[in-house]
Amino acid sequence: MDARDDGRADGPVPDGPVPDGPVPDGPVPDGPVHDDPVPGDPAPSHDRDALIVLLRAGGSVFAEDEYEVLREHAERVGPDGRGDAEEILELLVDRRVHGERIEHIVEHAQFAELRVQVDFGVFVPRSRTVLLASLVADRLRELRDERGAAAAPPRLLDFGCGTGAIAALAIHRVPGIEAVAVDSDRFAVACAERNLPGARVVLAGSALALATGEAGAAGQGRISASAPFDVIAANLPYVPTSQLQLLPHGILESEPRTALDGGHDGLDPLGEHALALGALLRDGGMLITEIAPHQAELGTEILELAGFRGIEVRSDEALDATVLLGWR
Numbered sequence: 001m002d003a004r005d006d007g008r009a010d011g012p013v014p015d016g017p018v019p020d021g022p023v024p025d026g027p028v029p030d031g032p033v034h035d036d037p038v039p040g041d042p043a044p045s046h047d048r049d050a051l052i053v054l055l056r057a058g059g060s061v062f063a064e065d066e067y068e069v070l071r072e073h074a075e076r077v078g079p080d081g082r083g084d085a086e087e088i089l090e091l092l093v094d095r096r097v098h099g100e101r102i103e104h105i106v107e108h109a110q111f112a113e114l115r116v117q118v119d120f121g122v123f124v125p126r127s128r129t130v131l132l133a134s135l136v137a138d139r140l141r142e143l144r145d146e147r148g149a150a151a152a153p154p155r156l157l158d159f160g161c162g163t164g165a166i167a168a169l170a171i172h173r174v175p176g177i178e179a180v181a182v183d184s185d186r187f188a189v190a191c192a193e194r195n196l197p198g199a200r201v202v203l204a205g206s207a208l209a210l211a212t213g214e215a216g217a218a219g220q221g222r223i224s225a226s227a228p229f230d231v232i233a234a235n236l237p238y239v240p241t242s243q244l245q246l247l248p249h250g251i252l253e254s255e256p257r258t259a260l261d262g263g264h265d266g267l268d269p270l271g272e273h274a275l276a277l278g279a280l281l282r283d284g285g286m287l288i289t290e291i292a293p294h295q296a297e298l299g300t301e302i303l304e305l306a307g308f309r310g311i312e313v314r315s316d317e318a319l320d321a322t323v324l325l326g327w328r
Contacts, residue, residue, distance in 0.1 A: 047086070051093045058097035059249065066102060067093070073106045099250025111165040114172055118163055119191040123259035125165035128321035129235060132290050133166045135314065135323065136233045137173040139286055143230055144174060153178050157229040157280060159207065159236075159273070160184075162259060164192030166233045167199055180225050182210065185256055200225055207276035228282035234289040236269040238262040267291070267298055274306035281328040293322045300324065 048067065055063035070092040078085035095105055103109040104120045111125045112133065118124055136156065143154040154177050158167035161181035171179055179199040181192050189203045200223040204210055210225050239262050244252065251260065262268055270289060277287055287308060291299045296313045303311050308326030315322045 047090075051089070054093055054097055058099075060096070066096065069102065069106060070096065099248075099253055101250060101254050104254055109163075109165075112169055114165070114168055116163050116165045116168055116195050117191060119187060120254065121256065122185070122188045122191045123162040123255050125163055128316075128319045129166065129290060130169075131314070131316045131319050131321035132233060132235060132288055132323045133169045135288055135325070136166060136231055137170045139231050140170055140174045140177050144176065154230045155227065156180070157182065157210075157232040157277075159232055159234045159277065160259070160269075161192050161201075162188050162235070164195040164199070164201070166235060167192075168195050171196070171198060178223050180210075180223060180229075182207075182225075185258065188256075188259075199223070207273050207280055211276060211279055226280075228285065229280055230282060230285050232277050232281060232285070232287045234270070234273065234277060234287060236262070236273065236289060238266040238270070238291050238295060240264065240266040265295075265298065267295055267302060270299060271302050274302055274308075278306050278308060278328055283328060285328045287326045287328070288323055290321065290323050296322065296324065 052063045052067050055066055060066050071089055074085045074089035074092055078088055092105055096102055100120075101124055103118045103124045107118060108115050109118050109124055110116075111127075112130045116125060140154045140156060147154070154174070156167060156170055156177055156179045158164060158170075158179065158181040161167060161183045164181045167179040167181045170177060179196065180202060181196055181199055182202045182204050183189050183192065184203070184205040186203055189201055193201045202210065202225050212226075237258070237260050239247070239260050241261055241263055243266075244257075244261060247260070270291075274287075281287060287303070289299070293315070300311050300313075303324060303326040306326075308328065310325075310327040312325045313322065314325060
């Protein structure tokens with residue numbers, strides 16, 4: 001992400017039991033909230049207007065919509081013994097007013113057509129990252145179709161996976177691939193394990209640890225974490241350290257700094273990992289990473305120095321997204 005982030009990411013979805021792994025939930029337009037009240041829902045309490053005023057005063061641009069999502073969540077968790085729904089709702093609104101991301105409050109987020117679980121303290125997948133994830137899925141589908149059903153499945157490395165949303169979308173759109181998801185944060189790894197029941201999830205701080213077999217692993221041990229990959233998605237932080245203070249209130253308080261801080265120019269993590277990531281790609285493999293538009297020239301130089309070729313810049317104005325693709 002970069003300092004353009006509006007602090008709202010993909011927006012919440014109605015709360016409900018989250019099964020192991022993401023479940024298709026239908027595409028949801030970008031924005032902080034995407035749900036209309038369902039006819040027949042219980043009427044809002046007499047405090048509705050007061051709570052909406054609080055949300056708006058706390059900086060919510062879509063206060064009415066956020067109120068409905070928080071109300072639905074409160075009504076669903078109330079029967080679980082957590083307390084009275086109206087009291088829970090007041091607590092949820094208070095958390096939102098104090099800057100907590102709404103995805104953390106309702107414990108999941110929408111990512112393209114998937115709903116992914118999001119634990120507090122784990123980086124929330126951004127809507128702009130759907131461009132990167134879609135290009136990853138497209139390439140894996142091409143490889144699967146070219147090789148045929150009898151060949152070994154295409155392999156994906158989701159490096160810096162957070163919730164595992166990128167790998168989850170690839171597995172959903174291209175069944176049968178092998179996916180390895182890696183993060184240096186143990187809370188992210190625990191969250192990704194629940195979103196990626198069919199993948200191998202690895203706790204590691206570097207690509208070199210994968211290559212040398214030093215990484216700790218969970219999940220599907222039959223999937224190699226060090227064999228060459230066809231596609232590597234490196235969703236690395238790219239906010240310059242000097243711009244972290246420009247992020248909306250609540251981002252730094254609820255997401256790990258390691259998932260946000262890109263160092264001096266925003267591309268320190270790419271420079272640190274590019275060479276080792278290239279070594280994990282098979283010949284003809286693709287690396288894709290998300291950047292800010294003004295970082296394209298420097299990002300290209302970093303990938304060229306690491307031995308990548310055919311480097312391309314892809315953008316999507318609707319998603320406000322820019323990525324770099326490099327080939328091994």
